[in-house]
Every structure is written in C-alpha cells, then in structure tokens.
Amino acid sequence: MIHGADILSYKTDKDLIDFSSNINPLGYPTGLMDFIISEFDNVKSYPDIQYRELRDSLSRYLKTEAKYIVPGNGAMEIIDGVLSKFNRCIIPYPSFIEYELRAKENNCEIEFIAPNPDLSLNVDILKSIIENCSDDGFKNCLIIGNPNNPTGYVLSLEEIKTIHSLCIENEVTLILDEAFFEFTDSNYDTVEYANSMNYKNIIIVRAATKFFGLPGIRLGYGIMNEDNVNFLKHSLNPWSVNSFAESAGRYIFNDRVYIKESVEYIKKEREFLYDQISNLNSFKIFKSRSNYMLLKAMKNDVNELFDFLLQNGILIRLCSTFRGLDNTYIRIAVKSHDDNSYLIKKLKEFYNAK
Amino acid sequence: MIHGADILSYKTDKDLIDFSSNINPLGYPTGLMDFIISEFDNVKSYPDIQYRELRDSLSRYLKTEAKYIVPGNGAMEIIDGVLSKFNRCIIPYPSFIEYELRAKENNCEIEFIAPNPDLSLNVDILKSIIENCSDDGFKNCLIIGNPNNPTGYVLSLEEIKTIHSLCIENEVTLILDEAFFEFTDSNYDTVEYANSMNYKNIIIVRAATKFFGLPGIRLGYGIMNEDNVNFLKHSLNPWSVNSFAESAGRYIFNDRVYIKESVEYIKKEREFLYDQISNLNSFKIFKSRSNYMLLKAMKNDVNELFDFLLQNGILIRLCSTFRGLDNTYIRIAVKSHDDNSYLIKKLKEFYNAK
Numbered sequence: 001m002i003h004g005a006d007i008l009s010y011k012t013d014k015d016l017i018d019f020s021s022n023i024n025p026l027g028y029p030t031g032l033m034d035f036i037i038s039e040f041d042n043v044k045s046y047p048d049i050q051y052r053e054l055r056d057s058l059s060r061y062l063k064t065e066a067k068y069i070v071p072g073n074g075a076m077e078i079i080d081g082v083l084s085k086f087n088r089c090i091i092p093y094p095s096f097i098e099y100e101l102r103a104k105e106n107n108c109e110i111e112f113i114a115p116n117p118d119l120s121l122n123v124d125i126l127k128s129i130i131e132n133c134s135d136d137g138f139k140n141c142l143i144i145g146n147p148n149n150p151t152g153y154v155l156s157l158e159e160i161k162t163i164h165s166l167c168i169e170n171e172v173t174l175i176l177d178e179a180f181f182e183f184t185d186s187n188y189d190t191v192e193y194a195n196s197m198n199y200k201n202i203i204i205v206r207a208a209t210k211f212f213g214l215p216g217i218r219l220g221y222g223i224m225n226e227d228n229v230n231f232l233k234h235s236l237n238p239w240s241v242n243s244f245a246e247s248a249g250r251y252i253f254n255d256r257v258y259i260k261e262s263v264e265y266i267k268k269e270r271e272f273l274y275d276q277i278s279n280l281n282s283f284k285i286f287k288s289r290s291n292y293m294l295l296k297a298m299k300n301d302v303n304e305l306f307d308f309l310l311q312n313g314i315l316i317r318l319c320s321t322f323r324g325l326d327n328t329y330i331r332i333a334v335k336s337h338d339d340n341s342y343l344i345k346k347l348k349e350f351y352n353a354k
Numbered sequence: 355m356i357h358g359a360d361i362l363s364y365k366t367d368k369d370l371i372d373f374s375s376n377i378n379p380l381g382y383p384t385g386l387m388d389f390i391i392s393e394f395d396n397v398k399s400y401p402d403i404q405y406r407e408l409r410d411s412l413s414r415y416l417k418t419e420a421k422y423i424v425p426g427n428g429a430m431e432i433i434d435g436v437l438s439k440f441n442r443c444i445i446p447y448p449s450f451i452e453y454e455l456r457a458k459e460n461n462c463e464i465e466f467i468a469p470n471p472d473l474s475l476n477v478d479i480l481k482s483i484i485e486n487c488s489d490d491g492f493k494n495c496l497i498i499g500n501p502n503n504p505t506g507y508v509l510s511l512e513e514i515k516t517i518h519s520l521c522i523e524n525e526v527t528l529i530l531d532e533a534f535f536e537f538t539d540s541n542y543d544t545v546e547y548a549n550s551m552n553y554k555n556i557i558i559v560r561a562a563t564k565f566f567g568l569p570g571i572r573l574g575y576g577i578m579n580e581d582n583v584n585f586l587k588h589s590l591n592p593w594s595v596n597s598f599a600e601s602a603g604r605y606i607f608n609d610r611v612y613i614k615e616s617v618e619y620i621k622k623e624r625e626f627l628y629d630q631i632s633n634l635n636s637f638k639i640f641k642s643r644s645n646y647m648l649l650k651a652m653k654n655d656v657n658e659l660f661d662f663l664l665q666n667g668i669l670i671r672l673c674s675t676f677r678g679l680d681n682t683y684i685r686i687a688v689k690s691h692d693d694n695s696y697l698i699k700k701l702k703e704f705y706n707a708k
Contacts, residue, residue: 002507023398023399037391043569044568045570046375073591075593098592215397215400216400216600217397218593234455234459242570245596283696293645
C-alpha cells in the first residue's frame with residue numbers, strides 16, 4: 001500500500017482499529033452534524049464558484065486576508081494544482097509519497113534531498129541543490145512537510161526563515177505542506193510569517209481533514225500571493241469543494257474549545273505512547289510533534305509484527321514504500337487512550353513472546 | 355460570466371429564480387437526506403480509495419462492469435483528467451466553455467469545428483479535420499456534448515456510430531460528455547453501445563449533479579476501457595469524491611420512480627416553454643431535448659431583457675461567452691411549472707411593452 005487508511009483492503013472478520021490513518025481521535029467537533037443538516041439544502045445549488053463565505057471563515061481563522069486563500073478538494077488538490085506551475089520540484093525525503101507522484105503527474109523534474117542520519121532535513125544538501133538549480137531557467141519549487149510525514153518533525157521558525165531566504169535568493173518557491181500543523185502546538189504561526197513577507201516565494205497548504213476529524217470531507221486550502229491565487233483559479237476545476245465541505249468549513253474553524261482540547265489530548269497521548277514504547281526497548285522512536293510517530297524496529301523486519309497486530313484487530317502503516325525507509329519502519333497514529341493502551345498491550349505481547 | 359449559476363454575483367434584495375442553472379426542478383430524490391444523515395459518520399474515515407461500493411452501485415445502474423467506471427469530483431474532474439492524456443482536442447462549437455478551458459490547461463492544441471447554420475454538428479468539417487489530424491503523431495481526442503450545451507441537441511445512435519467509426523479509423527478518442535443525458539429520454543443507451551464496442555476509442559462522462567438535483571454534491575463518473583481507467587487512477591487526486599457524495603451515489607441511482615417522474619416532468623415543461631415562447635414571436639428557438647433551451651432574439655440584443663428579468667427576480671444565461679454565439683442568444687433552464695409560468699409572464703410583459 002502506498003497510503004494509510006486503506007482499511008477495506010485488510011477487511012477481516014474483526015473491526016480494525018486503524019493506526020495507519022492519522023486522524024484526530026476526538027472525532028469531529030460537536031455540533032457539526034446539526035450544522036451540516038441545517039445547511040443540507042445548499043446541495044440544491046452549485047457552490048459559490050468564488051467560495052466567498054468559506055474564504056471569509058478561513059480568513060478569520062488564519063488572520064490573513066481572504067484574497068490570499070484558495071480552498072480545494074483536500075490539501076492534495078491544492079498541492080497538485082500548485083505543482084502544475086513548476087518544471088522542477090525539490091523533495092527532501094522521507095516524505096509524503098504524493099509529493100513525488102503529483103510532481104511526476106505534472107511533468108516536474110524531481111531533485112531528491114537525502115536526509116541526515118536521524119532523518120531530519122539536511123540543510124547543507126538542500127542549499128547546494130537549490131543553488132545548482134537556479135541557473136537553467138526552470139521554474140523551481142521545494143516542498144516540505146511541516147510537520148513532516150512520516151517523521152513528525154517540525155521546522156523551527158528560524159529554519160523556515162533560513163530556507164525561505166535561500167529560496168528567495170534563488171527564485172525557488174517554498175511550498176510548506178502543513179496538513180498536520182494544528183497538531184503540533186507550535187510556538188509560531190507560519191501564516192503570520194508568510195503574511196509579513198507578502199507571501200513572496202512561499203505557499204502554505206493546510207487541511208481540515210486530519211485535525212478536525214473529517215478525512216471523508218475533503219477540504220484543504222492554500223495560502224499564497226495573488227499571482228499564485230489567480231494561477232490556481234484557472235488550473236483547478238470549478239466548484240471542486242462540495243456544499244457539505246463548504247458548510248463544514250464555515251463551522252469548524254470557529255470551535256476554539258475543540259481546537260484547544262484536541263491539541264492537549266494529542267500531546268498527552270503522544271507522550272504516553274512515547275514512554276510506553278520506549279519501555280519496550282524494541283524500537284528507535286523518532287521524536288514526533290504530530291499525531292503520528294515513526295518507529296524503527298531494532299531487530300528484524302516488521303512484517304511479522306504487522307501480521308500479528310492485524311490478527312489482533314490493529315492496522316499499522318508499514319513504511320517501506322516511503323523513499324529512504326525500509327521494512328524495519330512502521331508509523332503509528334496517536335489515537336484515543338483506550339486504543340493506544342490496546343496497541344501497547346499487543347506490542348508487549350508480541351515482544352515478550354519473542 | 356463564463357458559467358451559469360453564479361447567483362451570488364447578481365445578489366439583489368429579491369430572491370432570484372435561477373434560470374441560468376440547469377438543474378432538475380423536482381429537487382433531489384426523497385429519502386436522500388435521511389440516507390446521508392444515516393451515513394454521516396463515514397466522514398470520520400477516508401473514503402475507500404478504490405470506491406468499490408460506489409462503483410458497484412453505478413455498475414448496476416449503467417449495466418456495465420464496475421472495472422470500466424471511474425468516479426470523480428463532478429464530471430469536470432473526469433473530463434480534465436481525460437484531457438491530460440491528449441495533445442490535441444477537437445471541439446465542435448458552440449459547446450460547454452470548460453472543454454476549451456480544460457484543454458488549454460492540459461496543454462492540448464485545439465481544433466475547433468464550426469457548426470451548421472442551425473448550430474448542429476457539421477459532420478463534413480468534422481470528418482475532414484479528423485482525417486487531417488491523424489498523421490502527425492499527436493494523441494487526438496474529440497469531445498462532444500450529448501446533449502450538447504447550450505443547444506440541447508442529441509446525437510442519434512447512427513450519428514454516434516458514424517463519428518465513432520471515423521474516430522477508430524483515425525486513432526482519435528471520442529469523449530461524449532453526457533452530463534445531461536438522463537434528461538433526454540433517449541431511445542438508445544450510449545453505455546450499452548460503448549460496452550458492445552469494448553469501449554474502444556470511446557469515453558463517456560456523466561454527472562449526478564444535474565439530473566438528480568444535486569449540483570452542490572459534485573459527483574460525476576467516466577466509463578471507459580481499463581487502460582483509460584488505469585490512466586485516470588494515476589492522474590486524478592486520491593479520494594477526490596468525498597464521503598457525502600459517495601453516500602449519495604450509493605442511493606440515488608436506485609430510485610427508479612424519481613428517474614421516471616423527472617424525465618416526464620421535464621419533457622412536459624420543455625414543451626410548455628417551447629409552445630409559450632413560440633407564441634411570443636420574438637425568438638428563434640433551438641429544439642432542445644435537454645432541460646434547457648437556447649433562444650435567439652429576432653430583433654435586438656438581449657442585454658435589456660436580461661436587466662428587465664433580473665429586476666423581476668429572474669436570472670437567465672447570456673450566451674455571448676459561448677464561442678460562435680453573440681449577444682442575441684440566451685439560454686433558459688426548464689424549471690418548475692410555476693417558475694416557467696412566471697418567466698413566460700415576464701417575457702410577455704417585456705415584449706408587449708415594446
């Protein structure tokens with residue numbers, strides 16, 4: 001599998017707990033269902049082709065003007081649309097597999113950046129590649145997950161500024177995929193920074209999918225300068241956000257209590273998983289700040305573990321399809337306390353039986 | 355405006371009756387809302403990346419195997435994805451403006467085909483252009499609306515066979531955009547024909563949007579051979595149909611009573627509009643078999659009429675943005691009997707006052 005969450009392909013006689021899919025375990029905000037039902041008859045009309053109310057709602061949430069915001073059918077549609085503007089895409093790995101797939105679909109040449117030994121971004125290699133790319137007339141972009149998937153690493157604001165300066169100097173556009181940004185309890189706001197730079201050579205992409213517990217709804221958005229907004233307006237299909245996603249987007253970003261509770265819950269459970277898995281002495285754990293965690297098995301490959309967990313009703317994400325990773329890596333989501341405890345119990349059973 | 359239904363751009367103090375948007379006036383099928391609510395919590399998971407149940411539902415409706423079916427975020431996503439396979443697109447006009455826009459976005463060269471004087475497809479020009487296009491190694495496609503927008507013309511099965519044969523001989527792929535096909539009460543089924551030809555050089559695109567009264571839901575699908583299905587699987591963004599659209603797609607196609615009633619209602623109202631507008635002696639009427647109707651004003655341009663109707667709470671579609679048409683053309687939708695009667699009343703007022 002190249003994506004998590006393909007739970008139907010692993011259908012067994014049990015209900016599976018899906019640790020392969022990184023979704024807010026608190027579920028969607030209370031009140032959302034009632035709101036969407038109250039707005040149901042919007043389905044009788046085309047969505048506003050300019051998504052004015054949705055963009056206003058995002059504008060208040062992001063504290064940037066609506067003219068910089070483009071909604072899309074999931075963050076993927078925005079990333080795909082943005083990539084269609086470029087001839088070359090610089091991709092540090094390991095990272096979300098779709099960067100590479102969408103870049104290829106958009107006929108971008110790809111320059112990969114190998115990571116540091118701890119899988120963090122190698123800024124020296126990045127620097128040399130950016131400088132090498134700048135002279136041949138190609139339109140270049142650099143795409144980085146912040147937090148990165150599958151490592152869960154977050155860039156510091158200083159790192160972003162350094163990389164962004166390098167991009168400006170070399171006429172590269174920095175695309176920050178922040179689909180999981182809200183989970184990180186960050187001490188900076190990338191949108192605030194990018195706004196202060198007038199979105200020069202920087203595009204931020206976010207999703208409602210993951211943080212708001214709504215993977216089925218397909219709502220993402222990009223934040224970028226007006227030139228790029230106009231480019232996307234032409235390259236995206238019209239009405240790509242349906243009326244239900246549009247309604248959701250006018251509701252969820254107002255729910256401050258849900259947002260605060262989710263961040264705190266995830267942080268606590270991430271720490272719980274980290275401590276418990278450390279105690280197993282079976283994995284190297286990559287210190288994530290997102291709602292998932294990359295683990296490297298110290299001994300063997302993880303196929304046997306995968307099968308054992310599947311038999312016990314747990315689906316995890318094997319990571320050998322991520323560039324640079326092999327069959328000793330798995331990724332697990334941070335889920336509800338009960339689910340996390342059950343996973344720990346089963347991991348203990350597996351490793352104690354060894 | 356390049357599209358109908360942009361009602362927000364014409365917001366007045368009145369509620370507008372939107373004759374610019376071609377949607378089933380009976381509204382969506384009874385029971386759909388309850389079904390979608392009962393399936394609401396699907397939003398907590400990613401949609402099945404392979405859309406197995408949805409494709410099975412479509413397979414039963416279309417009487418063709420699920421392996422030939424690709425669902426998309428509206429028919430537009432399918433058309434856009436299909437066009438990305440080709441270097442050249444042959445487009446008879448007047449036709450839906452997005453054919454040209456999406457072809458350009460996909461870097462297709464475009465060959466336009468001028469219509470007969472009655473705006474029907476000029477098969478002689480089509481033949482010569484197809485034969486001219488076949489020798490330069492380009493991948494060629496031909497896209498035709500069936501029924502065509504804005505004329506409402508439907509091809510006969512014999513015409514389809516002729517055009518399709520020509521396409522096969524010259525290695526052109528025929529794309530039939532049948533977004534409005536269900537409205538036509540056709541005496542043939544294009545899918546049955548294409549299926550009998552193993553979908554060789556033919557792709558059919560349909561929508562749930564219009565016929566099922568669900569423009570807000572964004573659900574379309576393509577029917578094509580497995581090579582093309584595999585091409586689209588890679589070129590489309592993953593999970594592009596959201597969980598609400600997916601649920602709708604598992605419901606609406608089963609509602610045979612709604613389908614039958616809608617076809618009969620539209621036919622009756624289309625005839626009512628035709629007769630009433632004929633009596634005005636102010637328009638040439640293009641004999642549509644769809645749920646909209648193209649009119650050419652016999653005297654002046656139609657801007658004054660547009661403004662008069664807008665003041666009376668009616669939005670119609672000016673057609674000068676359609677290639678080949680000018681500011682003497684309008685398109686009106688077939689709506690509910692009350693709405694249609696109100697339109698006729700206002701048209702009478704306008705033309706009697708002249």
